[in-house]
Amino acid sequence: MARLQEYKCPCCGGSIAFNSGLQKLKCDYCDTEFEVEQLEAYDQALSATTPADQFDWQTQSAEWYGSGEEGMRLYVCNSCGGEIVGDENMAATACPFCGNPVVIMGQYAGDLKPDYVIPFKLDKAAAIKAMENHLSGKRLLPAPFKDKSHLESITGVYVPFWLFDATVTADINYKAEKLNSWSDSSYRYTQTQHFNVSRSGTLNFEKVPVDGSKKVDDKLMESLEPYDYSQLTDFRTAYLAGYLADRYDVDDTSAFERANERIKKSTEDAFRATVEGFSSVTVADSTVRATQGSRKYALLPVWFLNTMWEGQNYNFAMNGQTGKFVGDLPLDKKALRRWRWLLTLGIAAAVFLVSVLFWKISH
Amino acid sequence: MKTKSGKHTNLFKRLCLSAAVALLCALFTLAAAATDGSSSASGKTYVHDLAGLLSDSERASLEAKLKDVSSRTGIDVGLLTDDDYTSDYAAQDRADLFAEQNFSEDNVLLFIDLSPDRTDRYWHISTSGLGITVLTDSGIDEIFDELEAKSYGGYTSQISAFASKVSEFTDYYRENGEPYEPGVDRALHPVRKGIFSAVIGFFSSLIATVNMKSKLKSVSSAVNAERYKAVNSLNVSGANELFLYSNVTRAPIVVSTSTGRSGGGSSTHHSSSGHTHGGGGRHF
Numbered sequence: 281m282a283r284l285q286e287y288k289c290p291c292c293g294g295s296i297a298f299n300s301g302l303q304k305l306k307c308d309y310c311d312t313e314f315e316v317e318q319l320e321a322y323d324q325a326l327s328a329t330t331p332a333d334q335f336d337w338q339t340q341s342a343e344w345y346g347s348g349e350e351g352m353r354l355y356v357c358n359s360c361g362g363e364i365v366g367d368e369n370m371a372a373t374a375c376p377f378c379g380n381p382v383v384i385m386g387q388y389a390g391d392l393k394p395d396y397v398i399p400f401k402l403d404k405a406a407a408i409k410a411m412e413n414h415l416s417g418k419r420l421l422p423a424p425f426k427d428k429s430h431l432e433s434i435t436g437v438y439v440p441f442w443l444f445d446a447t448v449t450a451d452i453n454y455k456a457e458k459l460n461s462w463s464d465s466s467y468r469y470t471q472t473q474h475f476n477v478s479r480s481g482t483l484n485f486e487k488v489p490v491d492g493s494k495k496v497d498d499k500l501m502e503s504l505e506p507y508d509y510s511q512l513t514d515f516r517t518a519y520l521a522g523y524l525a526d527r528y529d530v531d532d533t534s535a536f537e538r539a540n541e542r543i544k545k546s547t548e549d550a551f552r553a554t555v556e557g558f559s560s561v562t563v564a565d566s567t568v569r570a571t572q573g574s575r576k577y578a579l580l581p582v583w584f585l586n587t588m589w590e591g592q593n594y595n596f597a598m599n600g601q602t603g604k605f606v607g608d609l610p611l612d613k614k615a616l617r618r619w620r621w622l623l624t625l626g627i628a629a630a631v632f633l634v635s636v637l638f639w640k641i642s643h
Numbered sequence: 644m645k646t647k648s649g650k651h652t653n654l655f656k657r658l659c660l661s662a663a664v665a666l667l668c669a670l671f672t673l674a675a676a677a678t679d680g681s682s683s684a685s686g687k688t689y690v691h692d693l694a695g696l697l698s699d700s701e702r703a704s705l706e707a708k709l710k711d712v713s714s715r716t717g718i719d720v721g722l723l724t725d726d727d728y729t730s731d732y733a734a735q736d737r738a739d740l741f742a743e744q745n746f747s748e749d750n751v752l753l754f755i756d757l758s759p760d761r762t763d764r765y766w767h768i769s770t771s772g773l774g775i776t777v778l779t780d781s782g783i784d785e786i787f788d789e790l791e792a793k794s795y796g797g798y799t800s801q802i803s804a805f806a807s808k809v810s811e812f813t814d815y816y817r818e819n820g821e822p823y824e825p826g827v828d829r830a831l832h833p834v835r836k837g838i839f840s841a842v843i844g845f846f847s848s849l850i851a852t853v854n855m856k857s858k859l860k861s862v863s864s865a866v867n868a869e870r871y872k873a874v875n876s877l878n879v880s881g882a883n884e885l886f887l888y889s890n891v892t893r894a895p896i897v898v899s900t901s902t903g904r905s906g907g908g909s910s911t912h913h914s915s916s917g918h919t920h921g922g923g924g925r926h927f
């Protein structure tokens with residue numbers, strides 16, 4: 281059975297969770313604070329535990345869900361005996377009955393252990409405040425959205441990421457032209473000089489992030505970039521206490537494809553910038569090969585917020601370290617029309633008045 | 644008791660007085676009659692019909708019209724008709740004649756010169772001062788076009804149209820700060836100004852609303868990995884620029900021929916007395 285790690289206060293036995301404000305673990309009951317390192321003992325078991333994959337959970341899930349809800353796992357809370365349900369990737373959660381934070385050690389054991397984590401720097405209150413800011417000052421947002429939409433859920437999640445280092449080799453050929461023109465009394469002359477331009481070389485990239493969870497929208501995660509990598513710390517399960525976490529389910533080879541796309545674009549732009557002094561440059565052919573250097577597995581903090589409005593689901597996310605808040609908002613079509621008419625008439629009237637006054641004053 | 648000589652003295656005195664009054668009245672009437680048409684309180688006569696083209700009533704109505712236009716526009720508008728077919732040179736002298744008549748420096752004068760047998764007419768407009776500015780060469784062309792078109796209506800309608808046009812051009816000038824130039828880039832007519840403002844308004848509002856709309860969207864895929872480039876890691880190991888060939892094309896320079904007066908404005912010349920006049924003439 282995969283070990284469920286619960287974080288209990290050594291003083292009073294209450295559950296403790298990672299406090300982003302203090303950057304320490306804090307007991308909700310006796311207010312005692314603990315450095316993350318103090319609970320390192322818990323992590324020593326990680327290397328000893330067999331990775332969760334190795335266990336056959338099929339029979340268990342089949343018994344419970346009958347109709348074939350594949351990939352669901354069942355755990356039992358050590359504190360209250362309540363059943364905790366999660367998918368095969370769930371790595372950290374809270375018991376739905378007693379609220380105790382639990383970490384499923386198997387998900388991070390052995391090879392699956394993350395290299396880095398950026399701990400949460402901003403708490404739930406900050407996320408809600410950021411949401412309020414995000415909704416304010418948007419003239420075309422339907423007014424009821426701010427009032428009537430209620431947060432369906434707000435959860436702090438450590439999202440698994442792959443961070444890729446890569447070395448790119450590029451070999452690009454361009455067709456370029458230089459233009460000269462002059463004229464005499466009867467003709468205008470244009471001289472076009474045609475060139476073949478080539479550039480080759482290498483370019484390095486560091487820690488290009490790719491979302492390693494299928495469940496999480498890649499676009500949403502890319503919109504939250506950048507994370508400040510100077511705050512990457514060695515992984516300790518204690519950071520996860522009080523938050524949700526998943527292990528990756530997109531392997532690094534598949535994830536690298538996405539990194540490759542972005543890397544390729546940046547490389548082409550970088551080399552193109554070295555071709556100077558021509559009036560026009562077009563790419564004739566391009567070979568850009570990225571070789572994956574080292575790759576790191578990191579857990580990065582994200583606050584997910586979810587609202588329902590007029591039958592539609594709206595997803596928002598906040599970078600748990602930098603506070604960057606993103607999420608698409610609905611458009612109030614009536615307000616748009618109103619603004620268009622108002623501005624057209626207003627500006628037209630103003631321009632007309634100014635032009636009339638301008639003439640009157642200067643004459 | 645009145646003596647017989649005293650009665651005679653009184654009578655004589657009265658007779659002298661009445662005679663003096665009568666003489667004065669006659670003099671005034673003569674003075675009035677000396678000028679063609681009715682004289683205005685300011686002493687200016689606007690219509691000088693030496694060729695006798697107009698009847699008394701026509702002259703009177705035109706005098707009133709020209710006086711009205713002159714006072715409204717601030718530019719004195721005068722008319723001189725003559726059946727002595729003369730050249731430009733003499734016409735300028737006659738413009739000075741109006742000046743001596745207390746016409747202001749800002750004036751527009753219409754001369755109608757008939758050939759002695761009255762078969763040919765030479766219409767000539769002379770402008771001075773503000774008149775030069777208000778009536779540009781192309782504006783004068785337009786006036787002549789209008790006068791030619793109104794030939795069927797007789798001199799009264801033509802001269803009246805002339806006065807109206809001067810009034811129109813002056814209004815335009817005062818409103819827009821630029822003289823009326825048909826066929827040349829001219830200051831925006833109020834309606835055009837309105838359309839122009841509406842177009843600006845439309846595009847500005849479009850830009851503003853697109854900007855507002857874009858604020859609602861904050862989720863998008865990353866385009867590149869710019870942030871993750873290792874600093875100074877770009878190593879260009881091979882760079883080559885190979886010249887292939889060159890070709891030269893040429894295009895003939897098109898000389899645009901301007902039809903009519905493309906520059907606009909008013910051409911002027913100096914008269915024998917040293918005044919500057921603008922204007923133009925046409926036979927019809």
